[in-house]
Amino acid sequence: MSIEEQIQEYIACQPAPKRSDLQFLHDLILKLSSGTKLWFTDGMSEEGKVVANPSIGFGQCTIKYADGTMREFYRIGLSANKTGISVYVLGLEDKTYLSRTFGNAIGKARVTGYCIKFKTLTDIDVDVLQEAIRYGFVAG
16 A cells, blocks of 8 residues: 555544544645655554554654664654644754744644644644744754
């Protein structure tokens, strides 16, 4: 199954309204990413254990871990979770930038150093989220 097919299957399996919110965000991020690498991770470790929620990724960056190891990963991620949706902005040097810049303006969302988490699109200002995503693509 291609990455695009895996993504569409993942989105289709989500309950409404999360399904339509994910599809909207997927389409929006595809427009903003303009042909960058597309990813899908199923959230399973090499041993077959669940270690994260499945996620859709866009773009590419190098992640450096505390032990000094590095690996290629997506720059912007999109994932459904039990309570809503998470948008990940990875590879930022300044871990306070997202919350300082977008936290007060985005609406009902929890903004950390690399994640913007919200229940539904109606809870947030989508233009502010779009600005954060755009920043993520150019900041790395």
